[in-house]
């Protein structure tokens with residue numbers, strides 16, 4: 001494979017995807033679209049973009065595979081509409097241009113419980129994003145659905161951290177699917193899916209991302 005597109009590279013999971021991808025000699029170039037610049041690397045192309053106006057004509061959309069780890073929180077977004085704009089519309093805009101550029105494989109960081117028919121707004125958005133990407137017809141699509149994601153964040157998220165502490169304390173008694181998943185394991189699953197490009201739609205559930213105990 002020559003070129004991989006990545007969206008969300010400044011985030012917890014995206015940072016790990018980028019770190020792993022840049023270590024692979026088989027990848028000639030990683031194109032990471034961000035809204036703030038990343039540290040330079042000889043194999044990294046880092047278009048700093050406005051996700052409201054993605055540059056559809058750019059040459060670098062021509063890639064073999066794409067990974068999306070984009071997402072916000074209701075708190076950061078400020079409203080349900082603004083959250084939806086990022087977690088559904090931006091994801092779809094990226095996927096659409098990746099598909100138009102020829103990507104055959106797409107791997108999406110979604111969520112445990114993602115369901116377009118859910119009564120929960122967050123899970124409904126995640127399910128809608130999955131469905132919309134599925135409709136684009138990538139020959140290989142992988143939906144990774146983690147539970148709470150573990151790792152060091154640039155900014156503290158007190159509620160999430162409290163939830164994480166509870167889940168970690170209860171981990172031995174919890175079903176695997178509800179345990180915290182380290183960001184690196186999600187990144188690894190996304191990258192492997194994008195590079196192997198298994199035909200069809202594959203769902204990777206949270207329990208499949210856990211280390212064997």
Ligand SMILES: NC(=O)c1ccc[n+]([C@@H]2O[C@H](COP(=O)([O-])OP(=O)(O)OC[C@H]3O[C@@H](n4cnc5c(N)ncnc54)[C@H](OP(=O)(O)O)[C@@H]3O)[C@@H](O)[C@H]2O)c1
Pocket residue numbers: 007008009010011012013014035036051069070071072086109110111112146147148149150160
């Ligand atoms: N947190 C969890 O425990 C959890 C659990 C299940 C699923 N998920 C989902 O898994 C995915 C990855 O999670 P994560 O924890 O790695 O996310 P994260 O650390 O919050 O990173 C999100 C990425 O999206 C970008 N982004 C957010 N809002 C944006 C906007 N308005 N315009 C452009 N870029 C924007 C961020 O860019 P900036 O750095 O510029 O903000 C960052 O690169 C997300 O879709 C998340 O919803 C998360």
